[in-house]
Amino acid sequence: DAKTTQPPSMDCAEGRAANLPCNHSTISGNEYVYWYRQIHSQGPQYIIHGLKNNETNEMASLIITEDRKSSTLILPHATLRDTAVYYCIAPEAYSTLTFGKGTMLLVSP
């Protein structure tokens, strides 16, 4: 897996956009970037993934830089329920999924 680096924690005000960064400078050309989140005591939940182009779904947007060395997960209107640990992962194809410590996002009223 490409090594990913995320800040240990971030704060966001409710209703504002939460922008979570991830560095993956050693990513190879065929490795996707995946984002998961884990709400306290629950199993991780898939959010979004991408290869080169920006992606958007009902949960979030993923912006990947042109050189693919970093990406940003955007929660456009954060709510209190978005408080969670967010994991950025870049697994090799046909390898297992490895989770680091992620970013603890705290959304406050």
Add this chain to the structure above:
Amino acid sequence: NAGVTQTPKFRILKIGQSMTLQCTQDMNHNYMYWYRQDPGMGLKLIYYSVGAGITDKGEVPNGYNVSRSTTEDFPLRLELAAPSQTSVYFCASTRTGQYTEAFFGQGTRLTVV
């Protein structure tokens, strides 16, 4: 659609006891995984399976055993429980090994005293 189901949700074991953590998925996924998560840490892979009859070790397999007799079920066995195995255990599945969306169970919180 149940997804990935783990039982039990909570368990307290005494040192030296054994138990089986159950995991079943109803999505016909080929790949299944067991992770453990210690407080404040990320998930560590214990064992995984790429299909019925095939299992392989992950990062922290010592003290655990698995089997995969069917596509649906992937039980995790602790033979001689130790305090170091106190953790939250998560089971997950994916459709293929070309990394697709992983579905996780809700976890089993195990305490060994």
